[in-house]
Amino acid sequence: MLLAAIDWHALLFLLFALVACGFGAAVLLTSNVVRMAFYLTLCLGATSGLFFLAGAQFVGAMQLMIYVGGTLVLLIFGVMLTAQARFISMKTGAGEWILGAIVGSSLLLLLVRAGFSVESWRLPRLDRDKITLAEGQTSTAIGLALTSVRVDKLSAPNEKLKPGMSGYLLPFVIVSMHLLVVLIGAGYMARTKRLGVNRATDRPVAQAPPRDRDRSFFVSAGLASGMIVNLLLAVGCCWLVAKPLAITGNAAPTNQFLLQLAKAIDAAPSWLLPTLGLLFLANVLLLVVVWYWQKWGVVGLVIVPLVMAFLIASTSLGQAAAVTIALIALAPVVLLILLLCSGRPTAWSQME
Amino acid sequence: MAQFLNVEVFSRLAGLAGGSVSADSWMGYAAAAAIHILFLIHVVAVGALVFIWLERKVAGRIQDRLGPTRVGGKFGWLQTLADGIKLIAKEDITPKDADPLLFKLAPYVSFAASFTAYMALPFANGWAAQEINVAVFFIVAVLGLEVFGVILAGYASGSKWSLFGGMREAAQVVSYEVPIGLCIVVPVLIVGSMNLVTIGEAQVGFFSNWLIFHDPFTFLVFFVYFTCAVASVNRAPFDLAEAESELVAGFHTEYSGLRWSFFFMAEYGSMFLVSGLAAILFFGGWNGPIPIFHMIGWAYEQGETGWRITGYIAQVAGVLNFMLKAVLGVTVMMWVRWTLPRLRIDQVMTTCLKYCVPLAAFCFIGAMLWKVYDVSSPHDLHGYTYGRSFAETRENWVLASEDNASRAVGNALRGVPESGTTEAQANSNRTSPHAHASVGRGTPDVTAPLAAQEVN
Numbered sequence: 001m002l003l004a005a006i007d008w009h010a011l012l013f014l015l016f017a018l019v020a021c022g023f024g025a026a027v028l029l030t031s032n033v034v035r036m037a038f039y040l041t042l043c044l045g046a047t048s049g050l051f052f053l054a055g056a057q058f059v060g061a062m063q064l065m066i067y068v069g070g071t072l073v074l075l076i077f078g079v080m081l082t083a084q085a086r087f088i089s090m091k092t093g094a095g096e097w098i099l100g101a102i103v104g105s106s107l108l109l110l111l112v113r114a115g116f117s118v119e120s121w122r123l124p125r126l127d128r129d130k131i132t133l134a135e136g137q138t139s140t141a142i143g144l145a146l147t148s149v150r151v152d153k154l155s156a157p158n159e160k161l162k163p164g165m166s167g168y169l170l171p172f173v174i175v176s177m178h179l180l181v182v183l184i185g186a187g188y189m190a191r192t193k194r195l196g197v198n199r200a201t202d203r204p205v206a207q208a209p210p211r212d213r214d215r216s217f218f219v220s221a222g223l224a225s226g227m228i229v230n231l232l233l234a235v236g237c238c239w240l241v242a243k244p245l246a247i248t249g250n251a252a253p254t255n256q257f258l259l260q261l262a263k264a265i266d267a268a269p270s271w272l273l274p275t276l277g278l279l280f281l282a283n284v285l286l287l288v289v290v291w292y293w294q295k296w297g298v299v300g301l302v303i304v305p306l307v308m309a310f311l312i313a314s315t316s317l318g319q320a321a322a323v324t325i326a327l328i329a330l331a332p333v334v335l336l337i338l339l340l341c342s343g344r345p346t347a348w349s350q351m352e
Numbered sequence: 353m354a355q356f357l358n359v360e361v362f363s364r365l366a367g368l369a370g371g372s373v374s375a376d377s378w379m380g381y382a383a384a385a386a387i388h389i390l391f392l393i394h395v396v397a398v399g400a401l402v403f404i405w406l407e408r409k410v411a412g413r414i415q416d417r418l419g420p421t422r423v424g425g426k427f428g429w430l431q432t433l434a435d436g437i438k439l440i441a442k443e444d445i446t447p448k449d450a451d452p453l454l455f456k457l458a459p460y461v462s463f464a465a466s467f468t469a470y471m472a473l474p475f476a477n478g479w480a481a482q483e484i485n486v487a488v489f490f491i492v493a494v495l496g497l498e499v500f501g502v503i504l505a506g507y508a509s510g511s512k513w514s515l516f517g518g519m520r521e522a523a524q525v526v527s528y529e530v531p532i533g534l535c536i537v538v539p540v541l542i543v544g545s546m547n548l549v550t551i552g553e554a555q556v557g558f559f560s561n562w563l564i565f566h567d568p569f570t571f572l573v574f575f576v577y578f579t580c581a582v583a584s585v586n587r588a589p590f591d592l593a594e595a596e597s598e599l600v601a602g603f604h605t606e607y608s609g610l611r612w613s614f615f616f617m618a619e620y621g622s623m624f625l626v627s628g629l630a631a632i633l634f635f636g637g638w639n640g641p642i643p644i645f646h647m648i649g650w651a652y653e654q655g656e657t658g659w660r661i662t663g664y665i666a667q668v669a670g671v672l673n674f675m676l677k678a679v680l681g682v683t684v685m686m687w688v689r690w691t692l693p694r695l696r697i698d699q700v701m702t703t704c705l706k707y708c709v710p711l712a713a714f715c716f717i718g719a720m721l722w723k724v725y726d727v728s729s730p731h732d733l734h735g736y737t738y739g740r741s742f743a744e745t746r747e748n749w750v751l752a753s754e755d756n757a758s759r760a761v762g763n764a765l766r767g768v769p770e771s772g773t774t775e776a777q778a779n780s781n782r783t784s785p786h787a788h789a790s791v792g793r794g795t796p797d798v799t800a801p802l803a804a805q806e807v808n
Contacts, residue, residue, distance in 0.1 A: 032451070034451070034454065034504075034507055034508075035451070035453070035454065038454060038457075038504065041500065057484050057485055057486050057490070058485070058486045058489070060490075061484075061486050061489045061490045061493045062489075062493075064490075064493040064494060064497065065489070065492070065493040065496070068493075068497060069493070069496050069497070069529075072496075072497070072499070072500055072503070072522075072526075073526060075503065139485050139486050139546065140485075183530065183709075187705050187709075310721060310725070313725055314725070319727070
């Protein structure tokens with residue numbers, strides 16, 4: 001059969017390659033910036049098609065996400081927002097053509113030389129029946145390389161190639177931190193300014209006079225008692241670190257509760273008590289923050305007990321103790337939030 | 353399916369004419385591919401017809417009207433078809449100031465992006481047009497491209513309303529890709545795979561095994577996901593790109609006729625897609641709330657590769673389950689649209705950056721800690737499981753990669769040179785948990801749905 005004789009894989013490869021090259025050339029030959037971006041998108045999309053054809057699905061999807069999506073953002077913010085009429089249609093002079101041709105062709109020559117320098121790429125392989133596509137399993141190896149070990153290095157023939165086997169964990173973490181910083185920075189830059197500049201007169205607007213904020217007696221009392229209790233707990237933790245309770249002997253506490261407490265402290269790792277003390281101190285500081293009308297203090301007050309619970313859960317004391325302590329610590333916070341949200345006007349609405 | 357068609361259909365037909373067809377003939381593959389394409393196009397095209405009718409009905413009932421009642425007898429269910437005929441008959445206008453090429457192409461770009469994502473969406477266990485190992489990632493990447501058509505339409509129309517609509521949509525979709533990505537990572541993290549078939553099949557069993565009930569964080573993250581999904585498919589209350597009270601009709605102001613309807617097919621296609629993705633990621637995909645077909649033993653067992661009628665019925669029931677969940681998601685989107693007023697653009701951005709992103713990040717960290725500390729989920733309280741637990745799925749995954757690595761080490765120790773790579777890949781095919789029973793590369797095999805979960 002004629003159709004059965006066709007090598008579909010090669011045919012599709014040629015198709016995608018033609019699309020990629022054709023639209024690459026179209027990017028060069030068009031003078032309209034938006035059409036250029038559109039052709040560039042199609043060119044990059046065809047390249048991702050080549051990756052999918054080779055079974056590298058992760059890289060293909062990455063190509064779509066980063067390059068095609070990136071071109072999109074470029075198109076939006078680089079062209080549509082900023083371009084004036086004279087930039088929309090770009091005329092290229094003869095000198096620019098010559099310069100571009102020299103740079104481009106030298107790069108092309110370099111790539112062709114590099115491509116043909118690989119021995120196994122020169123001739124078509126004869127054992128094509130034996131080649132199996134990776135069937136998309138490549139992403140596992142990529143994931144392993146990013147977090148722990150490079151599978152391909154394991155089979156390195158000599159010891160000199162072995163270094164670098166531990167993968168790309170450090171670059172991965174650095175890049176993710178970088179992206180996080182960029183995300184937060186972008187949010188910061190784009191935020192609405194509270195004290196803007198009056199556009200009409202181009203003079204700063206006078207700051208609104210601070211509102212009279214009244215704090216009800218219950219909220220004040222709750223905050224004050226919270227500070228005192230947390231301070232006492234922090235001091236207690238420090239005291240227990242300095243002078244541990246004895247479990248046995250004459251000094252052992254006769255009170256059943258104290259005895260249980262001493263046993264629990266003894267069973268816990270040594271870092272737990274100082275950490276808990278610090279967290280109680282943090283609670284005091286957060287209460288001070290709430291006292292000065294900052295909303296993020298309340299968020300911190302919710303987070304600290306959860307952190308405590310996770311710390312305790314990770315020790316030998318068990319999850320039951322963790323949940324109990326979290327509940328005991330969360331209950332006053334919930335009470336405080338209820339207090340903040342009651343009254344008229346609510347304390348919450350006055351906070352920043 | 354290709355082999356099934358070859359053996360059962362084509363060889364018998366050829367037998368009548370006196371010829372013969374081998375089991376690996378191209379005809380089976382071509383026919384199987386055609387059937388898949390036909391089904392998928394109908395999900396989008398007919399789905400859009402049904403959804404537009406449904407939207408009118410839902411809108412009518414919410415506003416205390418009846419909606420369409422007359423066309424096609426009861427319930428006005430042929431109303432959209434009548435509209436479609438009207439649209440075909442309309443004149444196809446290109447404005448004077450438009451960029452003619454981009455203006456004509458934009459609807460197709462939008463529709464193609466929406467439709468391409470369906471390639472990776474499984475409708476039942478292993479019934480995906482192309483089962484991709486990184487299907488979740490692929491769908492997110494392709495869905496982000498749908499906005500490209502809208503931007504092109506906005507620019508190429510040569511009208512300020514269109515341009516404003518396109519710009520708004522661009523800003524919105526680009527921002528909402530961040531929280532939606534964070535939300536999707538949570539189920540991926542819990543199951544330990546980006547393969548949608550694996551994620552769906554990990555939730556087999558009672559509804560308590562669905563990922564939304566896995567822990568409080570996944571419960572919360574689903575709602576964040578749904579909000580972001582509504583925003584990313586540009587539905588009210590986030591439909592600023594076509595805000596008719598401000599921008600006439602936004603990016604499709606200048607469009608008419610069939611081109612205009614392509615935008616709507618793309619929109620309803622994307623709605624169904626994100627709802628289907630939610631169904632797989634959070635609501636057990638094709639697994640019903642009670643695993644009836646597992647209880648009576650009809651569903652395919654793990655590692656089963658043969659074809660049987662009972663298993664096929666169970667699969668079809670799975671497709672119905674999946675469709676039902678996805679349609680439910682689309683209906684909720686309609687309900688939201690006719691209930692909430694449209695947000696302002698700064699409110700849209702505030703929702704994204706100040707609420708959705710921090711919430712999604714918080715849930716991500718929470719779910720991660722839940723996983724690290726191995727806290728039990730409600731599903732562990734009763735002992736009924738059919739299929740593998742998440743731990744088992746993950747274990748298979750790790751075992752396969754370890755196997756891969758150890759084979760590579762073995763090759764290195766034996767001194768096998770370069771060819772080791774190819775061999776290791778071939779080995780990984782055989783031993784991986786998601787290995788295909790490769791009947792045909794590029795042509796999915798419907799008769800062997802469980803080959804995808806072959807356990808070693």
